[in-house]
Amino acid sequence: MPGMNHLITYTGLGVAAWMFLVGLYGIVTSRHLVHLCLCLTVVQASTYVLLTVIGYRPGLPAPIFTDWVQAGSLAVDPVVQALMLTDVVVEATVVALLLAITVKIHKRTGSTDPAAINVMRG
Amino acid sequence: MPWSNILTPAPIVLPLLVGAFLAGVGGYLPRRLLDGIALLTSAAVLVVSCMLVHASAHGTIVHWLGNWRPALLPQTGKFFPVGICLAIDPIGAGMSAMVGLLSMAAFAFSWLYFEQVRSLYHTLMLAFVAAMCGLCLTGDLFNLFVWFELMTAAAVGLCGYKSEESWPLLGALNFAVVNTVGAFLSLSGVALLYARTGSLNMAEVGRSLASHPPGSAFLLIVFLFVSAGFLVKMAVVPFQFWLADAHAVAPTPVCVLFSGVMVELGLYAVARVHWVVFAPSLGTAGEQAVRDVFLLMGTLGGVIGAVYCFSQRHLKRLLAFSTISHVGLMVMGFALLDPGALSGTAVYMVGHGMIKGSLFLGAGILLHRCGSVDEYDLRGQCGNLWLLGIILVIGAVGLAGMPPFATFYGQDLIHDAFARAHRESLSAVAVIAEALTAGAILRFSARVFLGWGERQEASSRGSPHVPMDSETAGQHDKTPFGMWLPAVLLLALASGVAVSGQFRQATDAASRHFQQSEKLAAVTLESMNDVPSPRTSPAPVQFHIETPVTLALALGIAALALFPRVLGERLNWVLGRGLIAAMRPLRRLQSGNVSDYVAWFAFGIAGYGGLLLWWHR
Numbered sequence: 001m002p003g004m005n006h007l008i009t010y011t012g013l014g015v016a017a018w019m020f021l022v023g024l025y026g027i028v029t030s031r032h033l034v035h036l037c038l039c040l041t042v043v044q045a046s047t048y049v050l051l052t053v054i055g056y057r058p059g060l061p062a063p064i065f066t067d068w069v070q071a072g073s074l075a076v077d078p079v080v081q082a083l084m085l086t087d088v089v090v091e092a093t094v095v096a097l098l099l100a101i102t103v104k105i106h107k108r109t110g111s112t113d114p115a116a117i118n119v120m121r122g
Numbered sequence: 123m124p125w126s127n128i129l130t131p132a133p134i135v136l137p138l139l140v141g142a143f144l145a146g147v148g149g150y151l152p153r154r155l156l157d158g159i160a161l162l163t164s165a166a167v168l169v170v171s172c173m174l175v176h177a178s179a180h181g182t183i184v185h186w187l188g189n190w191r192p193a194l195l196p197q198t199g200k201f202f203p204v205g206i207c208l209a210i211d212p213i214g215a216g217m218s219a220m221v222g223l224l225s226m227a228a229f230a231f232s233w234l235y236f237e238q239v240r241s242l243y244h245t246l247m248l249a250f251v252a253a254m255c256g257l258c259l260t261g262d263l264f265n266l267f268v269w270f271e272l273m274t275a276a277a278v279g280l281c282g283y284k285s286e287e288s289w290p291l292l293g294a295l296n297f298a299v300v301n302t303v304g305a306f307l308s309l310s311g312v313a314l315l316y317a318r319t320g321s322l323n324m325a326e327v328g329r330s331l332a333s334h335p336p337g338s339a340f341l342l343i344v345f346l347f348v349s350a351g352f353l354v355k356m357a358v359v360p361f362q363f364w365l366a367d368a369h370a371v372a373p374t375p376v377c378v379l380f381s382g383v384m385v386e387l388g389l390y391a392v393a394r395v396h397w398v399v400f401a402p403s404l405g406t407a408g409e410q411a412v413r414d415v416f417l418l419m420g421t422l423g424g425v426i427g428a429v430y431c432f433s434q435r436h437l438k439r440l441l442a443f444s445t446i447s448h449v450g451l452m453v454m455g456f457a458l459l460d461p462g463a464l465s466g467t468a469v470y471m472v473g474h475g476m477i478k479g480s481l482f483l484g485a486g487i488l489l490h491r492c493g494s495v496d497e498y499d500l501r502g503q504c505g506n507l508w509l510l511g512i513i514l515v516i517g518a519v520g521l522a523g524m525p526p527f528a529t530f531y532g533q534d535l536i537h538d539a540f541a542r543a544h545r546e547s548l549s550a551v552a553v554i555a556e557a558l559t560a561g562a563i564l565r566f567s568a569r570v571f572l573g574w575g576e577r578q579e580a581s582s583r584g585s586p587h588v589p590m591d592s593e594t595a596g597q598h599d600k601t602p603f604g605m606w607l608p609a610v611l612l613l614a615l616a617s618g619v620a621v622s623g624q625f626r627q628a629t630d631a632a633s634r635h636f637q638q639s640e641k642l643a644a645v646t647l648e649s650m651n652d653v654p655s656p657r658t659s660p661a662p663v664q665f666h667i668e669t670p671v672t673l674a675l676a677l678g679i680a681a682l683a684l685f686p687r688v689l690g691e692r693l694n695w696v697l698g699r700g701l702i703a704a705m706r707p708l709r710r711l712q713s714g715n716v717s718d719y720v721a722w723f724a725f726g727i728a729g730y731g732g733l734l735l736w737w738h739r
Contacts, residue, residue: 101294104291
């Protein structure tokens with residue numbers, strides 16, 4: 001059903017764009033650094049949705065070849081799944097780093113509000 | 123050939139392996155051994171990169187990792203890349219050589235600079251070096267994103283290395299968040315390209331887009347998305363706020379790499395993606411829109427960076443803002459989309475990287491000796507450091523684009539290209555930006571080393587006073603020879619490298635080669651033998667009136683800033699008030715609050731996207 005396929009694609013794209021914007025909004029209005037890091041993961045999750053939608057093929061199985069799914073038969077696109085895994089790994093690093101920095105900032109300044117701790121102006 | 127197979131990926135693999143090794147056992151090794159291993163590794167990166175520059179001058183080197191070569195698809199009769207490749211041309215290899223050179227300078231400097239430093243520093247630096255080399259050499263879009271993120275993560279770790287202080291932590295936080303948001307937009311752009319073409323290999327994506335060109339609106343927006351992370355990295359206005367916060371607080375040897383090559387790599391990546399992926403299918407109207415939007419970005423960056431730069435009293439922040447301004451000039455050079463201008467930009471980038479590296483090392487020496495880099499705190503205090511004063515003044519003159527520095531030759535080509543494109547007004551922008559940034563450094567040097575100028579600045583004009591006492595333990599009585607050496611050598615190299623026609627000739631041929639995307643696709647996918655672009659004798663260096671005007675303006679601006687009273691009481695008062703009023707809103711923008719910076723990011727992307735779409739009609 002090509003119509004169904006398009007519907008899924010466009011819904012997915014819309015969800016990805018919405019998640020990106022909502023995450024950005026969260027970062028812009030954040031009053032707590034941990035909340036800010038989580039908003040960053042929401043922005044990141046939008047790329048998961050985007051990649052999943054791109055690799056999706058209606059009605060086809062996951063690209064794990066077993067007795068039921070013959071090697072060489074059609075499946076959903078495994079490349080984007082590899083991209084997504086890499087994306088997860090890379091971003092886990094960045095978010096872990098950010099949370100560690102947050103802990104340190106709280107230790108030094110006693111605050112986690114990005115608007116209250118800024119000391120570098122001009 | 124087995125040797126070349128091992129050596130080609132060495133600039134990426136070697137620092138990663140050594141870094142991992144040091145992460146494991148570095149705690150048990152004596153400090154000097156750590157320093158020595160790291161220094162040798164970056165020297166190896168430099169040597170191998172230079173070999174790659176030499177080898178790729180005879181044609182682009184394509185290296186398929188794990189020997190997964192493109193497969194011939196029976197259905198279409200075409201080659202399709204299934205593996206990941208490195209696509210090495212002289213410009214990319216040259217950038218990787220710059221990484222090697224500047225990391226050598228940084229390691230050599232930190233040898234004596236840091237009183238105590240753990241193996242974590244060396245590991246992070248080597249990971250940073252590997253990621254930057256990967257970005258230079260890769261031929262794959264997704265790898266471009268991965269190296270970009272690894273580079274960001276390592277750089278953030280280095281920026282916040284002095285985690286006992288709150289300032290470096292804040293700088294690192296701003297750096298990480300803004301760059302990561304940009305990287306996600308880049309990843310989305312890469313995903314959209316994959317959806318359209320089914321490939322991640324740059325050459326294949328470019329060829330596939332050219333054979334079935336989608337609408338140019340789609341192409342322009344995807345180009346903006348893919349570039350977003352790199353635009354943040356290269357600190358295009360209004361994505362530039364993180365840069366000054368991070369540079370002011372990062373350890374000084376790390377700043378050498380930040381300003382000297384990391385920021386420029388953003389421009390390199392945009393240029394590469396533009397020519398390999400998008401140029402064949404954008405069409406005249408699309409190219410025109412790209413040209414206009416990037417010229418706007420460059421102009422904004424050049425002017426705004428210079429104004430901020432001039433209003434600083436903290437040397438590292440001052441140099442950071444001057445980087446924003448100079449990258450703006452490089453963006454203008456790229457934006458002309460002309461082989462001559464690109465070659466000029468590449469030469470300029472090399473000269474700027476070396477001079478800026480030397481200036482940051484100078485800031486490190488100042489910090490090591492005096493425990494501060496503040497213009498007013500140090501006024502007239504450093505008369506005995508005359509050699510450092512000379513380094514700073516020569517660096518300022520070099521940044522202003524005077525002969526025999528590489529910046530002069532690069533700028534010469536860019537000014538020629540402005541004239542060819544009938545955009546002479548942009549030359550004036552470049553002159554003003556360079557005069558302001560050079561004038562700021564001259565003013566700083568005159569006040570600190572000669573004690574010229576007023577003792578106190580007008581109270582409300584004050585830019586932030588960043589305490590900098592933690593990096594080196596207190597003040598030292600003398601500067602060891604080993605700290606002078608890298609600073610002096612980098613300056614000497616910046617003035618010597620472009621004087622001979624050889625370097626400029628090679629850069630010119632490499633830049634023309636860089637723009638031939640169809641040929642690159644054939645070389646990458648069908649293993650066709652590459653024919654290098656022929657070398658032509660370099661165009662004779664023409665006299666541009668801009669060169670002496672820049673220097674005169676810089677001297678004049680510095681003199682006026684030091685002795686405003688020559689203007690007379692009234693004019694001085696009016697000018698002073700005007701400057702304060704003009705700087706107040708700009709200063710408020712640089713708020714140090716990461717939320718504001720991300721808001722500017724969203725605004726900038728929306729604005730440039732709108733302009734791209736509007737101007738391409």
